[in-house]
Amino acid sequence: MAESTLQQSPFWNYINMKEMVSKDGYGEVEISVFPDLLQRRGHVHGGVIATLVDASIGCAIRSLLKENEISATIELKTNYLRPAISAKLVGKAQIVQRGRSIAVGETKVWDEEGKLIAMGTATFNIKEKG
Template structure:
């Protein structure tokens, strides 16, 4: 018998319209508090922004069967999604009003398998270096005992948003 999962998300245009209207940190805090809708991908994958401060963002996920690949463990794309979100939002948390970012690359190293038995995992992103046009961030995916499951680095391009 097949399994099903149902989920909902809010209009992503609401959140997209708010990008750059405040500092990146304030924007993320509004999302974390539920005053701005989370990205639809967070509903699809079922992860959430757990912590945010300047230069740091933490996302969490409780792995389920719906995250599995054909060999019975969490798919690498789920790892990458969490790590990309953490690294990118760490960069976003440092941006002033009117500035946005986009990821230029993501390099992921998978160190341990994740299954439903792993329990809740956290992707902890931090900014390594930030300049006028690019920022470098890293993220670690850890289990409840802070054992590193995967590591990533990401380069982000920074750019001014057009005046409204």
């Protein structure tokens, strides 16, 4: 598995994102919500939820990369199902297909009460480092 970059990102540190699992094509990422992550109506901003989709799938993909490979998001789709007002959100992702240069994953974002907040898919490009 390639080394985690989540703790190296100032953005992820700022939004309190934590990688919980990155193993065997599965990724789980959690965010503890604070006021700066809310939109004007008091719900978690949609961009934060999209970030959970992207990051959780990224963690799942990273678990399948060889040491000499890196990946980058090339497509992201998020379906928002209900407003998020929870203090904690978690994205749980699974890789659907991993080819030589492309991987596709899907995720579900849950609140701390077990309500489904959003679903999403992402496509990542995979290439050798350097």
